[in-house]
Amino acid sequence: MKYITLLLLFFAPFWVQAQILSFYPDTIIVDESLVLDEYNLYQIDFVNETDDTLFLSWRMIENTVPDDWFLQLCDNSDCYGTVPAYENMNPFGPGQSAFIKLDVHPEMINGTGMIRILIYKTGGDILDNDGIEFHFTAGNPTATIAPGLSDFSVYPNPADESLFVDNQTQQDLMYSLCDGRGFGRIQGALSAGTNQQLDVSDLVSGMYYLMLHTGETTEVRKIFINR
Template sequence: MRRVAILFFVLSLITVSAESRFVFDHQDSSITGLGEFYQFEAFIINTSDDTLQLTANRISLAEAPLEWSCSMCVVYCLPPFIDVYDFTLNPGDSAWFSLDVYPFETDGTGVWSITIIDSSTMDADTAQYGVTYGSTGIQSETTQPMTPQDIELLNLFPNPTNASFTLTLDQMIPGDYNLSLFDLLGHEVDRRAIHISHSTRQNVNWDANALSSGNYFVQVRGGGKVWLQQITIVK
């Protein structure tokens, strides 16, 4: 399956297990301004007595202009084209993380999520960062997660499920929509397309029998918006 961008709200969609063996010390933030360079910093701390195999996963939530450059530093500073990086953290050690964004004087908005995953337990914690470069010259920063106007939570039930689930689509603009299912690493594992001819509430059934147990993201894209929600499948 091809890699695609997933849109999701961090605190609503990913919950860190109470038995998490690491801490991703970060603040979700968004910045608007005319800066030449923006850097978001965080620390990853191993709070266990074990050596951890961790994965840093970057996903674009709102596509930045092609002229922009965005790269991660996780132990080492990585080339802009690397979205997934595996690294080891010894007991009690910490690693500095940064997301570096260069707008190159091109107006636009970029939003990214950074997920740190314990490869052994699949515990995950996520940060969300955004930059808007524009001609207003007004710069502000907030520690609240970004909620771009084209991102909304998706209503689905039952959740968790062991076989199938239903998406409730309400007040949709008539047109064609793409429905996708992703795993936590951003791989698309299932896809379908639907056509909505009227804006009344509609239910779409999704058969998940072929999927393994785990956490997934359901995405609906169309009409200039994206809806997303996490779902847990338990077999």
């Protein structure tokens, strides 16, 4: 079984202003490779850093996952056995958290798929939303999902003393390398068409998350340090 948890607090807490709920960035992109014939669990936790109780709903607006894969969504209200069109989450007070979790089992079927979910205030305008995208690849598919930052490369992975980040996109990026607890260890900026060498010699061996921020979206990539 493969299990990955991300805290939204990696990026910024929820905040409420003028009755509009928001987190930064506007879209979270989780790009993952699935293990064939195993359950793969992906959870994103939302921590309420406001002084108010939050009432949130979510709506699935896109699902391109192969029909033969097992797919289930859970939140802090229930596990649904599938991915419903929409649901309301249980309210959660200051300092409490809620979550959305996807359980994906691709059987032995190669393929790609994407789940796109909007999160918004219960009873509010769905246009005032924030998004989560899960991009999945299993096995050796004949087609792949075009990632948000396909011209951005990170190598070597696993890394030892140094990690190279190469931004061949046409966008300036902010990046942060976070450990498994969500603490930022290395942050910086990378202009379009440039690259940098990051010194990771002081970091302990383990799994890290490289967050690539474009201003409107964030793409998450797993980085392993092994020495």
